[in-house]
Amino acid sequence: MTEAAKSVISIDGLQALIDALAAKNYQIMGPTVHDGAIIYDAITKTADLPAGWTDRQDGGRYRLERRDDDALFGYVVGPHSWKQFLHPAKETLWKASRGADGIVVTAEEPSPQKFAFIGVRSCELAAIAVQDKVFLEGPYLDVPYAERRKDNFIVAVNCGEAGGTCFCVSMQTGPKADAGYDVALTELHHNGAHEFLVEVGSEAGAALMQEVPHRQASDEQISAAEAAVANATNQMGRTLDTNGLKELLQGNANHPQWDAVAERCLSCGNCTMVCPTCFCTTVDDHSDLSGDNAERVRKWDSCFTLDFSYIHGGSVRTATRSRYRQWMTHKLASWYDQFGTSGCVGCGRCITWCPVGIDITEEAAAIRAAPMTDKEKPNERP
Amino acid sequence: MSEAKRPRLAVWKFASCDGCQLSLLDCEDELLALAGAIEIANFPEASSAISDGPYDLSLVEGSITTPHDAERIQMVREQSKFLVTIGACATAGGIQALRNFADVNEFISVVYASPHYIKTLETSTAIADHIPVDYELHGCPINKMQLVEVISAFIAGRKPAIASHSVCVECKQRGTVCVMVQGTPCLGPVTHAGCGAICPAYRRGCYGCYGPMEDPNTAALAREWQQLGKTPRDVQHAFRTYNAGAEAFLKEGQAHGN
Numbered sequence: 241m242t243e244a245a246k247s248v249i250s251i252d253g254l255q256a257l258i259d260a261l262a263a264k265n266y267q268i269m270g271p272t273v274h275d276g277a278i279i280y281d282a283i284t285k286t287a288d289l290p291a292g293w294t295d296r297q298d299g300g301r302y303r304l305e306r307r308d309d310d311a312l313f314g315y316v317v318g319p320h321s322w323k324q325f326l327h328p329a330k331e332t333l334w335k336a337s338r339g340a341d342g343i344v345v346t347a348e349e350p351s352p353q354k355f356a357f358i359g360v361r362s363c364e365l366a367a368i369a370v371q372d373k374v375f376l377e378g379p380y381l382d383v384p385y386a387e388r389r390k391d392n393f394i395v396a397v398n399c400g401e402a403g404g405t406c407f408c409v410s411m412q413t414g415p416k417a418d419a420g421y422d423v424a425l426t427e428l429h430h431n432g433a434h435e436f437l438v439e440v441g442s443e444a445g446a447a448l449m450q451e452v453p454h455r456q457a458s459d460e461q462i463s464a465a466e467a468a469v470a471n472a473t474n475q476m477g478r479t480l481d482t483n484g485l486k487e488l489l490q491g492n493a494n495h496p497q498w499d500a501v502a503e504r505c506l507s508c509g510n511c512t513m514v515c516p517t518c519f520c521t522t523v524d525d526h527s528d529l530s531g532d533n534a535e536r537v538r539k540w541d542s543c544f545t546l547d548f549s550y551i552h553g554g555s556v557r558t559a560t561r562s563r564y565r566q567w568m569t570h571k572l573a574s575w576y577d578q579f580g581t582s583g584c585v586g587c588g589r590c591i592t593w594c595p596v597g598i599d600i601t602e603e604a605a606a607i608r609a610a611p612m613t614d615k616e617k618p619n620e621r622p
Numbered sequence: 623m624s625e626a627k628r629p630r631l632a633v634w635k636f637a638s639c640d641g642c643q644l645s646l647l648d649c650e651d652e653l654l655a656l657a658g659a660i661e662i663a664n665f666p667e668a669s670s671a672i673s674d675g676p677y678d679l680s681l682v683e684g685s686i687t688t689p690h691d692a693e694r695i696q697m698v699r700e701q702s703k704f705l706v707t708i709g710a711c712a713t714a715g716g717i718q719a720l721r722n723f724a725d726v727n728e729f730i731s732v733v734y735a736s737p738h739y740i741k742t743l744e745t746s747t748a749i750a751d752h753i754p755v756d757y758e759l760h761g762c763p764i765n766k767m768q769l770v771e772v773i774s775a776f777i778a779g780r781k782p783a784i785a786s787h788s789v790c791v792e793c794k795q796r797g798t799v800c801v802m803v804q805g806t807p808c809l810g811p812v813t814h815a816g817c818g819a820i821c822p823a824y825r826r827g828c829y830g831c832y833g834p835m836e837d838p839n840t841a842a843l844a845r846e847w848q849q850l851g852k853t854p855r856d857v858q859h860a861f862r863t864y865n866a867g868a869e870a871f872l873k874e875g876q877a878h879g880n
């Protein structure tokens with residue numbers, strides 16, 4: 241998009257944007273305060289947004305705090321991710337029943353509702369792109385995901401501040417949205433005015449902006465937006481050196497650091513559940529008491545459970561060290577082999593929401609600091 | 623299913639509060655289907671009509687606390703083709719396993735007017751400590767939908783779809799904001815799923831009602847609890863509740879002094 245495509249809207253303009261989406265029958269999801277955190281839920285008005293709140297995040301720690309302004313997007317990503325709408329935690333895939341006419345199998349009908357997401361951060365756009373690769377590319381299309389992903393309207397927000405566990409700069413996924421959105425906002429507190437710089441990223445976005453009162457952005461406003469993003473860039477809470485990381489991790493499968501982390505790791509699975517790119521599921525088959533009805537339910541799964549690697553005779557990854565290694569090397573190394581991209585977008589959720597604050601960037605750095613020499617490496621993985 | 627082929631069910635009570643077996647009667651929506659699918663042959667809480675064994679499926683509630691019960695459980699096993707223990711009492715000794723950490727005779731002398739009438743064991747132990755058990759359904763109390771799942775699976779001859787991972791997985795599937803990361807100590811990471819992560823949804827830490835999960839790292843969690851300001855005594859108390867006798871919780875409780 242050219243500079244000329246940049247415009248400015250007020251808070252009322254943002255409301256008009258939300259109203260225009262509602263009029264087009266979008267189910268609108270956005271950030272809102274609930275149980276002491278900023279979560280994603282249905283919203284209808286700008287007043288639902290977390291005005292004047294920010295989040296303090298660190299390993300295993302999250303607190304909301306009051307800001308000294310009334311910013312609507314003055315925080316980063318929280319415990320939820322858009323994955324919960326596009327790839328929900330639980331869904332029934334089909335039901336079967338046995339009657340006079342034999343066995344009838346019915347697939348679940350997709351909901352006709354299309355999603356609009358408000359406040360999607362750059363790292364989250366990258367995460368959605370990663371899940372698109374997983375579910376929509378390759379030989380097997382995930383039909384329920386494709387249905388939910390269809391015709392999404394995405395309102396991105398460029399970060400003006402980074403969180404304590406963010407490292408999108410290292411992963412080259414942020415803090416400024418550069419693709420995958422319909423419109424992108426940058427929140428401006430400039431010369432006493434509280435406004436949003438709008439960049440249009442798609443035809444749907446351009447069409448919607450026709451319905452939203454806006455004016456052309458001034459050069460000053462454009463540089464204020466650039467300064468906000470630069471501020472976030474300079475504030476990254478974490479860094480991850482990705483140089484040769486895949487080879488480093490794959491070449492250190494027996495590093496003692498895996499034992500060190502296993503001593504602290506609870507195998508609780510929180511990191512995989514909060515990760516916006518983790519896609520693993522399991523299916524439960526249920527039959528009822530009569531034996532005449534059955535259903536198949538798909539649920540999020542985690543490589544930290546023993547059932548995850550269960551094959552005939554037992555689980556393959558019985559030790560926590562091998563489960564943590566699976567998680568981290570999948571995110572940072574074997575994801576490249578599988579999908580041609582990193583499985584980590586640097587959002588920091590796995591660090592913040594680990595109950596014991598295990599930090600993927602620290603674990604990678606520990607291995608980098610003292611990689612095993614060829615002499616130390618056994619011939620085989622255990 | 624024809625009357626003759628319906629499997630015969632028996633429900634047995636040992637030292638317990640009845641809460642788990644009553645969850646069977648609490649399955650209002652499923653009760654008719656249950657009665658159609660299974661012959662309730664021996665369930666004194668539900669009906670005084672009791673028919674003799676053998677039984678195809680026995681549900682056993684409660685722990686072994688008396689010499690008489692230690693013998694009676696052998697008789698139950700002999701009469702049962704498939705035996706499922708239900709609840710924390712039956713699977714871990716229950717809250718009454720707290721006696722295992724004290725002198726039971728002292729309790730008896732304080733509580734009962736005529737202590738010599740009381741014949742009890744020094745310990746409260748899980749059913750599996752006495753007889754082979756085919757399946758254990760955890761919880762204090764058990765989740766009634768999981769009980770229906772176990773019975774449905776038994777009827778269909780399939781494995782019950784019951785996970786043994788942490789409560790955290792259920793907590794996240796439910797979309798709850800983690801209370802531990804917000805500063806409230808929680809036993810969810812070491813606790814067996816099954817309740818649906820109720821307590822965190824009401825802003826409480828998990829109390830560990832479903833006992834240890836499949837691979838609990840209790841020591842690491844206990845360290846984190848102390849980081850959050852809990853004393854070793856608090857940690858011991860947290861591990862010594864309904865599942866105090868379950869091995870992992872027992873060990874962690876012992877590791878933290880008074």
Ligand code: SF4
Nearest residue numbers: 316363399406408414
């Ligand atoms: S990781 Fe980057 S894009 Fe994501 S919330 Fe943090 S600063 Fe924003």
Ligand code: SF4
Nearest residue numbers: 518519520543567570
């Ligand atoms: S890290 Fe684990 S849960 Fe996540 S996608 Fe990989 S295998 Fe699945």
Ligand code: SF4
Nearest residue numbers: 515584585587588590
């Ligand atoms: S691995 Fe951690 S930092 Fe990377 S995308 Fe997943 S949750 Fe975010």
Ligand code: SF4
Nearest residue numbers: 505506508509511594
């Ligand atoms: S790294 Fe943290 S969140 Fe992940 S399984 Fe281990 S303890 Fe749980």
Ligand code: SF4
Nearest residue numbers: 790793800801808810
């Ligand atoms: S609140 Fe408790 S159960 Fe839920 S994720 Fe956090 S530690 Fe686990």
